[in-house]
Amino acid sequence: MPKSQVRKKKVYTPPSDISPAVKGASNKPSPLWLPVTAVSLIVIGIAWLVVYYLSSQQWPVESWRYWNLAVGFGCMVASLGLLSRWR
Template sequence: MALNKKRDDDKQVYKAPRNLGKAETENPKWLLPTALTLLIIGPAWIVVYYISKGQWPAPIGDLNLLVGFAFMAASMVLLTRWK
C-alpha cells in the first residue's frame, strides 16, 4: 500500500459553496465617479482657501478646512462600499 496515494473516501468530501447567502452585485454606476469627484473637490477646496488667503471659496474662515476634509471623508465613506 502506497502512503502518498489518496483514499477513495477523500473524493467524496463535501465542500460548501463560497458565496453562500451573498448575491454577486455590481457597483452602482454613480459610486466611483461621485467618490472621485469628492476626492478631487476636497483638496481643491483647501488649496483655493490657502492660495486666496481665506477670501475664497466661502467667507467662513477656518471652517473652509473642515469643509474640504468633509468632502474627502465623504469620498472615503463611498470608497468603502466599492467592490
C-alpha cells in the same frame, strides 16, 4: 531503520447545508454613479482646500474661517466612505 508511513489526507467537502456566500448579499457590480461621485468628491475637496490656502483664507467662504478645512476634508472622507462600497 524503517520508513514512516505516509498519511493520506481526506479531501475536504464543505457541508451541504451551509452556503459559502452570505445569503441576501448581491454580487452585482457597483452602479456607475458611485465611483464617479467618489472621484468628484475627492477633486472638490482638494480644490476647496487649495483655493482656501492660495487665497490667504478669504475664499471660498471667508466667514467660515477654519470650517473651510472641515468642508474640504469632509468631502474627501465622504469619498472614502463611498469607495469602501465599490465592488
